[in-house]
Amino acid sequence: MQEFAQQTLSGIASGSLFAILALAIVLIYRSTSVLNFAQGEMAMFTTFIAWSFMTRMDFWLAFALAILVSAAIGAALERLVLRPVEHAPALNSVIVTLGLFTIFNGLALWIWGAQPKGFGPFSVFKGDPICTADVCIGRLNVGILVVSFIVMALLYVLFQRTRLGLAMRATAENRLASQLVGIPVGNMLTLGWALSAGVGAVAGVLVAQSVSLTTSSLFAILLYAFAAAVLGGLNSPPGAIAGGLIIGVSKNWAATYVPSEVGNVDLTLAFAMIVTVLMIRPTGLFGRPPARRV
């Protein structure tokens, strides 16, 4: 029982990393209907920026600056490379984000090299694991979960309680109608990318403290984050967090309880579960099915 509780808690810990990046993916999908494959690399890139700020200033200040820089990069990308493909087939924007993926990866490799950088844990995230009874969880993982919930709550307030959020939701729902009622649709899309890149930077700086900072450190996590976002439902921020935690926990259970003679099947079981869930709820656990129209 004690082992089960500990494995579950470790699963939650690794799931928290998937959850926060999934949140950024959901945010961009919700506001622009683009699946951004470059999300992880953009987050990695801004984490490197934060790392180079950190030699000169305090962690929290560098963190805040990195978020701002990241948001600016996100907004510029939307304006420069995504808007021109807006009217092209939907797959084109996917290819553009794949192109951005290799650009950011290549740039980071060129500027900062392939050597892993020591990165944190910093400030409140540092210290002994938090233990109750006989199970423990890392301080950083608790911190990531807390930040995820704060980000989710802020997004909820933004989307459901402000005029700006209403305009963003309207833009995602029906672009032409939003334009007709006077919403500056273009600016809403730019804002969506800026917000999502900002959340991505938060995710990057937090996740890198747990996996050390290299140019490839966020890629594996991004893959799970995608799965988490889809499992939870691509338009639901709480779904992203739930999806991340479910994947983390189920992957850990599979790794612990499937006998090693069978082979390594943690991924397979986690994904089999995702596909099963999708078969029953085709738009994810918390996703709202889109209206079907011609």
Place this chain on the structure above:
Amino acid sequence: MTSLRLPGIRIFWLALLGVVLVLFPFFHSWPVFDQFISEFRTFNATMFSVWLLVVLSMNLLTGYSGQISLGHAAVVLIGAFTTAILSDRANIPMPLAIALAGLFTGLVGGVVIGIPAVRLSGPYLAIATFALVLSLPQILKLEGLNNWTNGALGIRIRDLQPPGFVDGYLDKGEWLYYVTMATAVFMTIVFWNLTHSRIGRAFVALRDSEIGAEQMGVNVPLYKALAFGLSSFYAGIAGGLFFMVQAFVGPESLGFFESILFLVAIVIGGLGSVLGSIFGALFLTFQTEAIDRLGDVVAEARNLRGVIYGAALVTTMLLFPRGFAGAVQALQSAGPAGLWRGIRDRVQSLAELAGRLGERQAEQPAPPRRPGPPDGGQDGS
């Protein structure tokens, strides 16, 4: 599809293409030609045929039927492993093994992926296929399957010789070239006919509007499963040829990275056309070499591989939104001047976007940049 028709290109060019394809392995030994064609190009051309089948298969699924797959490499890998197991473990002759692998992969694709695909669409389907490509290596390495798949070591062709009747005429590489090229040409002609048949039109209807297709009497679940089945059949044959040409297949031979490359190839080449698939296969064949060559010229390019690659992708999408096949179509319909005008317009609107980047324009909604029907609905949301 009453009878097999040839694509409607002028017969002269088709004949010329045929002659070139037949003589290609010998070019490197001819004077003049040997200046720019080395023997290695025969291998390139062999791989091109394999990639062409992969790209056609992916295009059938995504370009024609509108089903996005992030796991297509897994389907090709299933074909390769089936061929390997049949030929290596069951001693079935290679051509028969490849054909059986194609049928088996088609069945797996139609049932195991096609049936879930009936309920899923868009990104949700993409993740289901993505699940397949990440899980397949683990499945292939399961202890229980080790007797068949040979676990992480993979399967190597022990001894594959060209049949006796080509002895003295063709070496092994040339024989492989003819087998794969002939298969690719034949299957391309079948593909062209298929996509211009009732089935192909149903796929396109499905892509353009699922509800619309349903209203017109297309059996949507059936045709979705059929799209996956047919596409997987092509992928299975391609996988078999891949195994034969590479003489090896392992659980990691084709993975997520290749799946993404296949997706890039169909979009860069041009969605929903045979010509686009040919461009896509050329891209897959030469993409690494092109960047290496650039590195020979500009030393810095070596360190910036990823950046150049990504910039090329983004630029292609910005300048040729319908891929290279789209550019060729523009060339045919509007001439070089028309193609150039299109590119110039896009560059101009890009420059305009860049110029406006700093300005505030929150006061009024941006007017639609291009005349034409405004984009009302959006995809998927």
